[in-house]
Amino acid sequence: MTASGRVIPMVESHPVGGDGSARRVLLIGGTHGDEYASVSIVFKWLQLERRPGIHWRIVPLLNPDGLLRRQSRRVNARGVDLNRNLPTPNWKQESEHYWIQRTGRDPRRYPGPAAASEPETRWLMKEIDTFRPDVIVSVHAHYASFVYDGPGSAPHRLGNLRRRQLWKYPGSLGAYAGRHLGIPVLTLELPWAGILPDARATQRIWDDLQHWLSRNPT
Numbered sequence: 001m002t003a004s005g006r007v008i009p010m011v012e013s014h015p016v017g018g019d020g021s022a023r024r025v026l027l028i029g030g031t032h033g034d035e036y037a038s039v040s041i042v043f044k045w046l047q048l049e050r051r052p053g054i055h056w057r058i059v060p061l062l063n064p065d066g067l068l069r070r071q072s073r074r075v076n077a078r079g080v081d082l083n084r085n086l087p088t089p090n091w092k093q094e095s096e097h098y099w100i101q102r103t104g105r106d107p108r109r110y111p112g113p114a115a116a117s118e119p120e121t122r123w124l125m126k127e128i129d130t131f132r133p134d135v136i137v138s139v140h141a142h143y144a145s146f147v148y149d150g151p152g153s154a155p156h157r158l159g160n161l162r163r164r165q166l167w168k169y170p171g172s173l174g175a176y177a178g179r180h181l182g183i184p185v186l187t188l189e190l191p192w193a194g195i196l197p198d199a200r201a202t203q204r205i206w207d208d209l210q211h212w213l214s215r216n217p218t
């Protein structure tokens with residue numbers, strides 16, 4: 001449940017056949033409610049063929065309260081940036097410092113009153129704890145790139161998204177799961193928040209992602 005009582009939708013896709021060694025992958029869209037393409041592309045991928053050997057839990061929209069407003073916005077119903085609210089070490093000190101010093105108290109990047117103060121954050125933490133994913137893939141927009149956090153090795157390519165290093169944000173999923181819990185986190189940044197990649201580009205990212213997932217054991 002979200003802060004306003006909405007359900008966070010989740011689709012589970014069990015691997016076909018297999019010997020129980022399937023890789024568990026948690027795929028998340030819509031952490032930021034105004035990044036429409038990050039929600040739509042997850043629904044597009046749900047319609048495409050899934051490779052055997054992967055056990056998916058797919059969350060197309062982590063932040064329904066942010067999206068389903070008259071005017072969609074990045075933060076949740078309580079005005080918190082869900083990608084800054086996860087309990088990374090020294091969260092209080094680092095997230096406040098970051099928010100005040102680097103963003104000038106940007107309300108779109110408010111990390112929250114405390115680590116894991118938000119129901120969506122706690123829902124996600126519980127999901128990670130119970131599902132124990134081998135890899136987490138989180139979709140955002142709009143830097144046309146991808147970032148890799150955690151152990152193992154990053155994909156060489158994902159369609160036309162290029163690999164890049166981002167700032168290490170306190171309270172982000174990459175910092176929390178990737179560096180703190182040691183679960184590889186792949187953060188995709190689509191080219192635009194409001195325009196989906198075309199069908200071919202959507203397919204290519206999906207193919208490259210699944211290719212990497214099925215070849216990269218952790």
Ligand SMILES: [Zn+2]
Nearest residue numbers: 032035140141
């Ligand atoms: Zn985002």
